[in-house]
Amino acid sequence: SSELTQDPDVSVALGQTVRITCQGDGLRYYYANWYQQRPGQAPVLLIYGRTNRPSGIPDRFSGSGSRNTASLTITGAQAEDEADYYCSSRDSSGNPYLFGTGTKVTVL
Amino acid sequence: QVHLVQSGAELKKPGASVKLSCKASGYSFIDYHIHWVRQAPGQGPEWMGWINPNTGDTHHAQKFQDRVAITRDTPINTTYLDLASLKSDDTAVYFCARVGLPDALDVWGQGTVVTVSS
Numbered sequence: 001s002s003e004l005t006q007d008p009d010v011s012v013a014l015g016q017t018v019r020i021t022c023q024g025d026g027l028r029y030y031y032a033n034w035y036q037q038r039p040g041q042a043p044v045l046l047i048y049g050r051t052n053r054p055s056g057i058p059d060r061f062s063g064s065g066s067r068n069t070a071s072l073t074i075t076g077a078q079a080e081d082e083a084d085y086y087c088s089s090r091d092s093s094g095n096p097y098l099f100g101t102g103t104k105v106t107v108l
Numbered sequence: 109q110v111h112l113v114q115s116g117a118e119l120k121k122p123g124a125s126v127k128l129s130c131k132a133s134g135y136s137f138i139d140y141h142i143h144w145v146r147q148a149p150g151q152g153p154e155w156m157g158w159i160n161p162n163t164g165d166t167h168h169a170q171k172f173q174d175r176v177a178i179t180r181d182t183p184i185n186t187t188y189l190d191l192a193s194l195k196s197d198d199t200a201v202y203f204c205a206r207v208g209l210p211d212a213l214d215v216w217g218q219g220t221v222v223t224v225s226s
Contacts (some may be wrong), residue, residue: 013125030211031210031211032215033212035153035213037153042203042205042216042218042219043153043205043213043216044201044216045209045212045213045214048209048210048211048214049209049210049212049213050210054209054212054214084152085195086152086153088153090211095156096158096167096211097143097145097153097155097158098155099145099152099153099154100152101152102152104170
């Protein structure tokens, strides 16, 4: 399959921890990246190469994964973390870029 | 500071073509690939293609193979996306983004809204 599947909606209490998962066959061979997108804004890169944070990204965001699954964990969720989150990776069907179906995170 | 600044919103009729621009600043334009990604209303991002600004080499998603062209003008640090034979489901926000980290889009333009309507 050339899809990256995510849970559509996840909620987390303020200050608590939430894990967002992404599943796809391509993740067996290629690392995942994670993007955050707030309404009306461009996506922002949060994690690249499965576990790496670009400079300026808070350390409450972390990435992990194995086999066909990648995960993004927000430890100590803040109100401003309420957004859509997308995983991405290479596509085993030949296209070099594929985005996941997206997860809307609500901070309660 | 690294920036990608995109052209303004477009309103097009079905069957027309659109050409969008993406101007880079704050870094060496020829050293980083530029990708184009679109996002239809209420949907997730969809990758369209990339260009190597140094060589002009491009690669497009198979879905757009016959309708899309990505070009660049290196003296003015600008990349272009041409999309032909527009349909209503091409209505979307179109983003350009730089690959500044391994396989990752680290800098994004602000997006260009393209509306296709008769």
